[in-house]
Amino acid sequence: MTDETKLRAFGRLITRLEGREDLTREEVREAYRQIFRDEQPALHQGAFIAALRTKGETKDEMVGVAESFTEEWSRYFPHVVRAPEPHLGLCGMGMDSLKTVNVTSGAAVIAAACGVYVHKVSSPALTGVSGSSDIFVRWGVDGDVPGEAQVKSTERCRLGFTSLVGRAFMSSGIARVVGQIRMGTSIHIGGPVAVHSGERHKVMGVPDPALIGLVCEVMQGMGYRTGLVPCGEADGHPGRFMDELSISGPTHVGELLADGTIARYTLRPADVGLREATYEEVATRATVDDNARLVARALAGKHEGPVLDILLLNAAACLKVMGKAQTLAEGVEKARRTVAEGGAIAQLRALIETQSADPRAGLGRLASLLAG
DSSP states (O other): OOHHHHHHHHHHHHHHHHTTOOOOHHHHHHHHHHHHTTOSOHHHHHHHHHHHHHHOOOHHHHHHHHHHHHHHHHHHOOOOOOOSSOEEEEEEOOOOSSOBSOHHHHHHHHHHHTTOEEEEEEOOOSSSSOOHHHHHHHHTOOSOSOHHHHHHHHHHHSEEEEETTSGGGTTSHHHHHHTTOOSOOHHHHHHHHSOSSSOOEEEEEOSSGGGHHHHHHHHHHTTOSEEEEEEEOOTTOTTOOBSSOOSSSOEEEEEEOTTSOEEEEEEOGGGGTOOOOOHHHHBOOSSHHHHHHHHHHHHTTSSOSHHHHHHHHHHHHHHHHTTSOSSHHHHHHHHHHHHHTTHHHHHHHHHHHHHOSSHHHHHHHHHHHHHO
8 A cells, every 4th residue: 555545545534533434443443553653644643533532432443442552552561461360450541520539549559458460550640630650650669660570560469560651662652642642532441441461350430421331342342351330420510520439429330240241330438338528538639749648648547538438449349340359348348457457558568579670769759658
């Protein structure tokens, strides 16, 4: 195919999207392959990304995005977790209008302390104060060690951390595209639901209940065995949502069950034995350091109340998906005991010691946060 032919073919895809025509899974996968590998002009890339998001993605289109993301990811991160048990992917999609403290970061630590193998893929803040990548680095975890070391950390201490802007990805098409975007796109859906380290189980929060069914179906299309897709509300903030389970109002949930079916339900904090809190009590603080310090102190048992409760609830979702708890209420209690007994902060220290090139420096950074 000549360059001109390739340009025109890509342009026709954009025109079809602008005309509200759905594309096939294969067409979207190939289009995003060309975007990630910078085979189209920047104007074409931006136009395609915007047109697909504006039209609204179908299941097949989103599977195509996720497959292309998985393929590009594996070029720079070919490593697969080989733990004694299946491992979990955990992330929030972002783009939510109710920004909270870094819930999935803390939930990942607690879930690992409760016995779940977790590989946490993280990005820096794109639409909020701090992303998981920012938080783990502030805690003293090294996101720039080789990918193999990140996977080995999951295998050895049940928790590993991979940064989307770590050294391994700086030359990737993913980092180039994501680093230039400050709006919600199909990548923000397809990226988190992609397969990053061979995982077949995932908890993935979304910023709008309308996305729950689509993401569950994409999980099916990507071959996930179980998954949970929450979207939380906060009483007093109508029409706004958070991409995690909420203790400030109802949470809408889609769950991909082991038999391949999808269950839909809504729960409130009282359903799992938690006191309802205001959104303001769990809202993001002003800076990355503020968020990192608050969540670290909650993990260490030095800050109880709503922030700890929202971490416990989201950790409980991980335990339920991985069969470590039969119900969310059981998971909350197991997670609470683990934090009270010092297991969560010990897990975070183990991650720093296992994954960081300079564990002493990393532990020092964590100690300074806990003392503050």
